[in-house]
Amino acid sequence: MYERLRQEVFDACQMLPRTGLAILTWGNVSRVDRKNEVIAIKPSGVPYDMMKPEDIVVCDLQGRVVDGHLRPSSDLPTHVALYAAWPQVEAIVHTHSPWATMLAQAGIDLKPFGTTHADTFYGPVPCTRPLARNEVDGDYELETGRVILETFQERGIAPDQVPAVLVASHGPFAWGHDAKQAVENALVLEQCAWMAVFDRLMDPEVMPVPAYLLDRHYQRKHGEHATYGQR
Numbered sequence: 717m718y719e720r721l722r723q724e725v726f727d728a729c730q731m732l733p734r735t736g737l738a739i740l741t742w743g744n745v746s747r748v749d750r751k752n753e754v755i756a757i758k759p760s761g762v763p764y765d766m767m768k769p770e771d772i773v774v775c776d777l778q779g780r781v782v783d784g785h786l787r788p789s790s791d792l793p794t795h796v797a798l799y800a801a802w803p804q805v806e807a808i809v810h811t812h813s814p815w816a817t818m819l820a821q822a823g824i825d826l827k828p829f830g831t832t833h834a835d836t837f838y839g840p841v842p843c844t845r846p847l848a849r850n851e852v853d854g855d856y857e858l859e860t861g862r863v864i865l866e867t868f869q870e871r872g873i874a875p876d877q878v879p880a881v882l883v884a885s886h887g888p889f890a891w892g893h894d895a896k897q898a899v900e901n902a903l904v905l906e907q908c909a910w911m912a913v914f915d916r917l918m919d920p921e922v923m924p925v926p927a928y929l930l931d932r933h934y935q936r937k938h939g940e941h942a943t944y945g946q947r
């Protein structure tokens with residue numbers, strides 16, 4: 717049971733060290749199956765190069781383990797909170813990829829400086845506020861999910877139009893329609909963060925891409941009348 721779901725999460729996990737998005741046991745991947753009301757997630761603390769598909773843990777939508785022989789990722793409550801609030805999100809990836817993490821540690825939004833960004837993100841990728849002491853001392857991973865939701869709600873950002881966030885002092889989370897797409901969004905985020913840091917270094921006054929160009933690039937890939945690729 718759950719073989720396909722486990723295999724999808726396992727394959728996406730293997731993409732993380734291969735693409736340089738994570739080393740050792742850092743980060744995690746999950747996939748929700750809304751019909752069967754389960755979430756498959758990486759086991760906690762298992763190195764990617766030792767992981768097997770059967771190690772992926774299956775939980776219910778509240779985060780209780782229903783099938784698996786290992787403990788789920790410590791970030792499971794963050795994933796649970798996002799799946800509960802955002803029905804359009806089907807898979808979530810958390811990494812500590814260096815450039816995106818540097819922005820998160822500096823508490824800086826990733827601004828859209830060019831079409832590379834606009835092809836995936838319809839506006840800035842926001843950085844959350846820092847978590848307060850009582851939030852960290854309390855249900856820390858659940859509060860991480862809450863602060864992500866708060867950031868998107870307060871700024872009026874749609875999670876399907878900006879499929880990533882920077883959690884202050886922590887790192888990036890990205891999501892998508894499946895686990896592979898979520899990893900790809902995390903990879904685009906990392907590349908854009910890298911370029912943005914250098915854009916700012918070369919020109920501290922660098923301006924975001926004009927709105928009409930952002931719009932053109934985003935819409936041709938993701939809009940109602942998208943034309944990009946082999947349609």
Ligand SMILES: O=C(CO)[C@@H](O)[C@H](O)COP(=O)(O)O
Nearest residue numbers: 741742743744760761789790
């Ligand atoms: O940031 C964190 C912990 O908050 C994670 O990314 C860890 O680096 C991996 O945790 P597990 O998924 O192995 O529990």
